Amino acid sequence: MERKFNMVLVLLFLCLCLCVCSVTASVTYDHKAIIINGQRRILISGSIHYPRSTPQMWPDLIQKAKDGGVDVIETYVFWNGHEPSPGNYYFEDRFDLVKFVKVVQQAGLYVHLRIGPYVCAEWNFGGFPVWLKYVPGVAFRTDNEPFKAAMQKFTAKIVSIMKGERLFQSQGGPIILSQIENEYGPVEWEIGGPGKAYTKWAAQMAVGLDTGVPWIMCKQEDAPDPIIDTCNGYYCENFSPNKNYKPKMWTENWTGWYTDFGSAVPYRPAEDLAFSVARFVQNRGSYVNYYMYHGGTNFGRTTSGLFIATSYDYDAPIDEYGLINEPKWGHLRDLHKAIKQCESALVSVDPTVSWPGKNLEVHLYKTSFGACAAFLANYDTASWAKVAFGNGHYDLPPWSISILPDCKTEVFNTAKVSAPKFHRKMTPVNGAFNWQSYNEQPAASGGESSITINALLEQVKVTRDSSDYLWYMTDVNISPNEGFLKNGQSPVLTAMSAGHVLHVFVNGQLSGTAYGGLENPKLTFSNNVKLWVGNNKISLLSVAVGLSNVGLHYETWNVGVLGPVTLKGLNEGTRDLSKQKWSYKTGLKGESLNLHTTTGSSSVKWSQGSFLSKKQPLTWYKTTFSAPAGNDPLALDMSSMGKGEIWVNGKSVGRHWPGYIARGNCGSCNYAGTFTDKKCRTNCGQPTQKWYHIPRSWLNSGGNFLVVLEEWGGDPTGISLVKRT
Numbered sequence: 001m002e003r004k005f006n007m008v009l010v011l012l013f014l015c016l017c018l019c020v021c022s023v024t025a026s027v028t029y030d031h032k033a034i035i036i037n038g039q040r041r042i043l044i045s046g047s048i049h050y051p052r053s054t055p056q057m058w059p060d061l062i063q064k065a066k067d068g069g070v071d072v073i074e075t076y077v078f079w080n081g082h083e084p085s086p087g088n089y090y091f092e093d094r095f096d097l098v099k100f101v102k103v104v105q106q107a108g109l110y111v112h113l114r115i116g117p118y119v120c121a122e123w124n125f126g127g128f129p130v131w132l133k134y135v136p137g138v139a140f141r142t143d144n145e146p147f148k149a150a151m152q153k154f155t156a157k158i159v160s161i162m163k164g165e166r167l168f169q170s171q172g173g174p175i176i177l178s179q180i181e182n183e184y185g186p187v188e189w190e191i192g193g194p195g196k197a198y199t200k201w202a203a204q205m206a207v208g209l210d211t212g213v214p215w216i217m218c219k220q221e222d223a224p225d226p227i228i229d230t231c232n233g234y235y236c237e238n239f240s241p242n243k244n245y246k247p248k249m250w251t252e253n254w255t256g257w258y259t260d261f262g263s264a265v266p267y268r269p270a271e272d273l274a275f276s277v278a279r280f281v282q283n284r285g286s287y288v289n290y291y292m293y294h295g296g297t298n299f300g301r302t303t304s305g306l307f308i309a310t311s312y313d314y315d316a317p318i319d320e321y322g323l324i325n326e327p328k329w330g331h332l333r334d335l336h337k338a339i340k341q342c343e344s345a346l347v348s349v350d351p352t353v354s355w356p357g358k359n360l361e362v363h364l365y366k367t368s369f370g371a372c373a374a375f376l377a378n379y380d381t382a383s384w385a386k387v388a389f390g391n392g393h394y395d396l397p398p399w400s401i402s403i404l405p406d407c408k409t410e411v412f413n414t415a416k417v418s419a420p421k422f423h424r425k426m427t428p429v430n431g432a433f434n435w436q437s438y439n440e441q442p443a444a445s446g447g448e449s450s451i452t453i454n455a456l457l458e459q460v461k462v463t464r465d466s467s468d469y470l471w472y473m474t475d476v477n478i479s480p481n482e483g484f485l486k487n488g489q490s491p492v493l494t495a496m497s498a499g500h501v502l503h504v505f506v507n508g509q510l511s512g513t514a515y516g517g518l519e520n521p522k523l524t525f526s527n528n529v530k531l532w533v534g535n536n537k538i539s540l541l542s543v544a545v546g547l548s549n550v551g552l553h554y555e556t557w558n559v560g561v562l563g564p565v566t567l568k569g570l571n572e573g574t575r576d577l578s579k580q581k582w583s584y585k586t587g588l589k590g591e592s593l594n595l596h597t598t599t600g601s602s603s604v605k606w607s608q609g610s611f612l613s614k615k616q617p618l619t620w621y622k623t624t625f626s627a628p629a630g631n632d633p634l635a636l637d638m639s640s641m642g643k644g645e646i647w648v649n650g651k652s653v654g655r656h657w658p659g660y661i662a663r664g665n666c667g668s669c670n671y672a673g674t675f676t677d678k679k680c681r682t683n684c685g686q687p688t689q690k691w692y693h694i695p696r697s698w699l700n701s702g703g704n705f706l707v708v709l710e711e712w713g714g715d716p717t718g719i720s721l722v723k724r725t
């Protein structure tokens with residue numbers, strides 16, 4: 001009887017074990033790899049940032065990543081998207097993080113959740129909410145109590161949401177890794193003591209949240225145990241983690257680079273990208289993440305300064321529109337297959353390395369149980385090599401690695417591309433749009449304004465980033481005795497601004513525009529201006545193009561007209577306007593009227609036909625159109641426009657700025673040789689970005705409402721809807 005009872009107990013226990021084990025899994029690590037459920041894994045990971053596409057696109061993007069041989073989806077968590085004002089959380093639509101993680105789970109892939117909450121990422125303010133800057137006594141990313149309290153609160157919030165949904169692998173979910181902070185090492189190095197204390201605190205805080213899966217810190221040589229320090233860069237084969245019991249991981253292998261308005265568009269050859277991965281893996285690397293695997297779009301006003309473009313295509317394996325980018329996608333898929341064939345050898349032993357000739361190297365993984373994998377490398381940037389290995393000879397193109405998963409057969413070489421080359425096409429789909437226009441009058445002192453003060457104010461202090469636009473308005477009195485009235489030499493107005501764009505209006509007329517660029521956001525406007533006798537209205541429209549996302553204490557960097565503002569060529573010489581009375585107004589009139597919505601747009605009178613306004617600053621355009629049949633991704637060709645913002649059915653597509661022509665060097669680009677972000681560029685002498693992605697899911701089958709705000713002046717009749725194939 002007792003024996004029977006014991007048997008039942010044992011059976012019950014086994015059942016329980018089975019149940020628990022089948023839903024939960026452990027994630028640990030050793031010097032070789034991340035270990036999931038007791039198994040060391042070579043993991044291929046790809047970054048897809050959920051707010052840079054739409055929930056409707058997610059399943060397809062993730063399926064394409066899976067088909068491309070990706071095991072893990074890596075995403076940052078975007079604090080300012082989730083907590084627009086203190087304590088008010090938003091997790092819907094493109095910011096539905098739980099849904100995104102579940103879509104990855106449904107596809108059978110893992111997640112690396114890079115909580116940050118500092119994310120860099122060319123994302124507005126590096127992911128921090130702008131209100132955080134105005135918390136009394138705050139200093140970002142250092143040993144500062146108000147900052148740490150806010151960071152901890154948000155990080156804990158995200159962890160608790162994930163736990164509540166059972167999304168950590170320790171609970172049976174897909175999240176196998178989390179990241180705290182982002183590339184903090186270089187900052188710590190600059191600020192010393194407080195930086196070290198902050199690193200320690202951040203690590204302890206994260207580990208204390210008890211997720212049951214490992215934490216990593218990227219570019220953080222002193223990452224405290226048990227946190228794994230990881231590498232970011234174009235190559236990481238020479239990286240080693242700070243302890244010999246941690247695996248060698250690469251959190252950002254840049255598949256291309258970001259685009260900034262004013263520069264040529266970067267790309268990275270597939271051969272070099274594959275080469276970098278093979279180099280890392282042959283050299284004991286066991287986790288590689290592509291940053292980005294799908295870059296997507298910086299919708300709305302989510303892009304950071306300085307001057308980051310709306311497209312975040314990144315030359316990633318899946319393009320901005322969600323289409324596969326060949327030959328990169330296919331070439332990497334073939335690489336991943338080859339690496340997976342080597343997995344059991346790679347995770348079991350350390351390699352023996354030999355050098356059969358100049359610029360040649362062989363990594364051999366030979367196990368006691370018969371598995372064997374070899375990597376043959378030719379580092380020469382110009383010549384082919386013949387490598388004798390085992391009983392065979394192998395021909396290697398310059399700057400390439402051959403993979404032999406059985407130590408005999410070359411199944412892949414990083415420079416032999418068999419994936420097809422696709423030519424991307426943008427084809428017009430609709431007839432011409434039927435536009436209506438509304439011209440907004442420049443704001444001027446004496447009208448409605450929020451603040452009046454005898455000083456020039458920093459822009460974000462006033463706008464709190466609720467709009468890109470801030471009006472600086474003042475009056476200038478000109479006496480009838482002014483000499484310039486007779487000699488015809490108009491005075492010169494000079495305005496110095498911390499950035500990013502400035503439109504100067506005098507008595508309601510645009511008198512000029514100035515703007516900075518990625519290298520230097522500051523600008524100086526200096527132009528002759530037409531003034532009349534009596535009172536003149538000077539209105540400076542200062543425009544921000546996203547807030548900085550990186551740099552030491554970037555939260556203290558300024559935007560807007562900080563002066564001096566002077567008027568030169570008067571009888572008195574130069575008049576300093578900086579300390580006279582200025583009034584301020586945040587945002588454009590059209591913004592406060594919500595002209596981007598159908599209801600808002602009915603509040604003003606629009607012109608059309610021969611009265612349609614063209615080449616006029618501060619002009620709003622609206623039209624309706626029907627969605628073209630089919631599923632091909634859509635974009636607007638904005639080449640005929642200058643700068644502004646686009647909305648479809650009330651949703652912001654992003655800032656357009658085709659008026660900014662790409663500078664740079666677009667010479668030929670050889671895949672061989674060390675890659676840098678400046679090496680391979682296209683689009684020189686053309687608009688940096690002329691196509692703007694309109695997600696299919698934003699469109700109705702019937703009428704769609706399209707609104708364009710143009711700051712500079714453009715011709716809307718040149719705008720066309722195109723499909724990408």
Ligand code: GAL
Nearest residue numbers: 119120121122182183232258
């Ligand atoms: C890295 C950073 C990423 C991203 C990248 C450039 O240093 O960690 O968030 O900004 O640079 O695209």
